[in-house]
Amino acid sequence: MEGATRGSSLIPHPSSFPVWPHRLALLTAICTIPLLFIGGLVTSKGAGLAVPDWPTTFGYNPFLYPWSKMVGNIFFEHSHRLVASGVGFLTTLLAVALWFREPQRWLGWLGAAALALVIIQGVIGGLRVVLVEQTLAVVHACLAQAFFALTVSLALFTSRGWRERPMKLEAADAGRLQRMGVATVGLIYAQVFFGAMLRHTGAMLDMHLVFAFLASLHVILVGLRVFRRHLDQPALFRPALLLNGLLLSQLGLGLGAYLGKFVMTLPATLTVLLRTGHVVVGALMLATSLVVTLRSFGLLVERGPAGQEIATPIALGSGPGRASV
Template sequence: MKRFYQIYSIITSLGMLLVLLMGAVVTKTGSGDGCGNSWPLCYGEILPTAPKLETIIEVSHRFVSAWLGLLVIILAIWAWRREPHRREIKILAGSAVFFIILQGLLGAAAVIWSQSSAVLASHFGFSLVSFASVLLIAILSFEDPDRPFIAKVSPAFKKNIYWLFAYLYAVVYTGALVRHTGSSMGCGPEFPLCNGTIFATIGSQASIHLLHRIAAIVLFIWIVYAWYHARKYYSDQKVVTKGFQFALLFVILQGVSGALIVYSNLNLFVALGHGLIISFLFGTLSYLALIVYRK
């Protein structure tokens, strides 16, 4: 039964990753209106006849999201009943269910009523939190509950990890805001400059894009510092050092893929890779925050 639980949690994690990517496809292809303002049906039908491409993309996203919502709820109940004594499992299970329902309701509201770009940008963030919660449940399923790994770091470095994790979420939001405001090419086909300069008019698409770039650069510097600090002072704790090695790798790949989005003129597959890498980075820092939280 334990093995089946582990396999199920892994499958659900991969499914959540698929939902994130499909949501990105909907945004990148402008398929959010593929069913008009009809929800949960699509133009009054479960499967619309003679659908256009954007309708197929939107319906597919809804169908997969609905099934994953059910899988997440089952996993949360299973995890809660299997390890009722573990407080972190209860928190993760509740978080996974709450945020996948919240992002579903937000998606429905975006279809029925028009939403501002600022509100729509939070949709990806909520999905990411649900994914990270499911991922951590999957990782913890391989732990001995009586001997959990506890990272022994200084209170200052622990706070640093918490703030880094929170800042990463803010950077994710700025990236989502770039997509939902149509600012992906706000700086033109240039990188690292923005329309030939390092400044932009406040409120313009260029300023939104530039804000995300600056936030991403700060994130990169912060992770480099955290990686160096962990390597220097906590080399005996392989999970911590390996965790920050992966975080450093992902943030480098994230920067490269971000530049490639500009150079490739919004290539869909490059953009999906960008979203995939940020999901890996978010999951990595989520786990690091978890193991330093333990007492």
């Protein structure tokens, strides 16, 4: 790397950024995983209407509902509400920390978007119970995964590795990898939608299978491109490797869920775990594919024709400079 210097007067040096926004973003993302699991259990066990009122629980303040009454499916549905409240509280802290402590204003707005999304998600979840509306259940399922992806993005953007990432590298396939990444994220999210439709309405199995194939193909292609051309970039290689490992797990869980639903009778507990695991691993794939894509934009820039200058964006706190691969 030539001509790279630290100390831009326009962007704070990475060491000057607060650490709490990242810690809160990471904690929120981690806590969203068990929330997704419990939410998946609620659907898999058909417990979504076990508590018929909202925002109360059988007339109680939800935080004061007696533990002795949390039996059967009530336990799963009420636990889902309590964990969701905890994630909502963490999201509020995260949004406040980003708004008041984060020097990059766009991250403050992204935190506000996360807070708005978790509020909307809670309201939709409650209305789904009150109105007994399956369409709202599908929307609730899709927004849950979008929220998780957003929290993972916030954890990435506030991380030390992102703030101190090196100068962008010129790569002949940068644009192709970035486009493939965007397509992969879109296909996985479409798969989330069709999966939610299948789980909640029993419809669109054919579309679910078609998009499962397309999403799997793109995950493999992204992995092959990273493995062949960017092995020297751990920030790309590691999540790409994880993404393909998750794909293998997802295919196994999906096959098991399909067999249990359409082909044979499996033990009830195994069926529930297969379906719920399928949902959670799908969310992890969505978030991981997003990390690969965001890092491809953050680390790489398209190499232009010979002799043509490329305006290479500057890393946080860096002065002019460029590098190539």
